[in-house]
Amino acid sequence: MQLFHSLHKSKLAEALSTGLRAASEFPALGLEMRSGVVYCWLNQADDKLGSSGQRADFVYLEVQVDEDRCLVADMDLISLAMQYHQGSGGKPKNPEASRLLAEAYRVTAVPLSEYSLGMFCAPEVLVKGDIAPQCVRLAVDQPV
Numbered sequence: 391m392q393l394f395h396s397l398h399k400s401k402l403a404e405a406l407s408t409g410l411r412a413a414s415e416f417p418a419l420g421l422e423m424r425s426g427v428v429y430c431w432l433n434q435a436d437d438k439l440g441s442s443g444q445r446a447d448f449v450y451l452e453v454q455v456d457e458d459r460c461l462v463a464d465m466d467l468i469s470l471a472m473q474y475h476q477g478s479g480g481k482p483k484n485p486e487a488s489r490l491l492a493e494a495y496r497v498t499a500v501p502l503s504e505y506s507l508g509m510f511c512a513p514e515v516l517v518k519g520d521i522a523p524q525c526v527r528l529a530v531d532q533p534v
Contacts, residue, residue: 392453463514
């Protein structure tokens, strides 16, 4: 399965030589499904920040992974959960709202084989485990 991963330009050489390491940047919500994964996109356009030009210092990598390692979830839900957890993005700090949104994120996630186009407005793909360097290359089509 071909997916896309975005990363800061300063990390490009390392990613191409050593691959992508599974990690979780947001462990605060306690979602096991977000632990030990590499976050990817089905299409570059699914990365709302990158496709809107808000991250000009980021590049896209094409990655090849087995479909059975992938879970697709609604990034809009987890983003809202984080905003309520932190009290950011114009949202008040609200642990209950954060917990409920994180739970909705968890229960609506599907294996990649069950995902259909349009199921989520911002589908993110959680790839379990590291991605080897031979499965990673710079995407040909870099967004402007």
